[in-house]
Amino acid sequence: MADEFIKGLGLFCGAGLAWMVLAGWYRTPSFESPRQLIAAPPEPNTVFDAIGIFLNDVFFWTAIIGALTFWVVIPAINQFRGSASGA
Numbered sequence: 001m002a003d004e005f006i007k008g009l010g011l012f013c014g015a016g017l018a019w020m021v022l023a024g025w026y027r028t029p030s031f032e033s034p035r036q037l038i039a040a041p042p043e044p045n046t047v048f049d050a051i052g053i054f055l056n057d058v059f060f061w062t063a064i065i066g067a068l069t070f071w072v073v074i075p076a077i078n079q080f081r082g083s084a085s086g087a
Contacts, residue, residue, distance in 0.1 A: 001075065008070030015063035022056040 023037040026049070033039065044050035 004070045004074050008067040011066030011070065012063050015059045015066060019056060019059040019063060022052055022059065026053050026056055 020037065026041045027039050028036045029039050041053045041056070042049075044053055
């Protein structure tokens with residue numbers, strides 16, 4: 001169980017950090033704004049802006065779904081598999 005926890009924590013921390021960096025670049029209109037990190041992204045001016053905005057969403061969902069997968073889904077499957085086999 002410890003290996004599933006650390007894999008989920010690694011995904012959550014790594015993808016969460018990448019999301020925070022990209023959200024700080026693309027979703028923070030000003031540092032005086034109360035909507036930091038959650039504002040709508042601007043229209044991309046370059047290909048790199050479009051990639052950054054796309055990766056922002058990818059890292060957010062990787063952090064959420066990856067952590068839930070390793071913390072909830074895989075242990076539940078292992079628990080079900082163990083109880084179904086009678087062990």
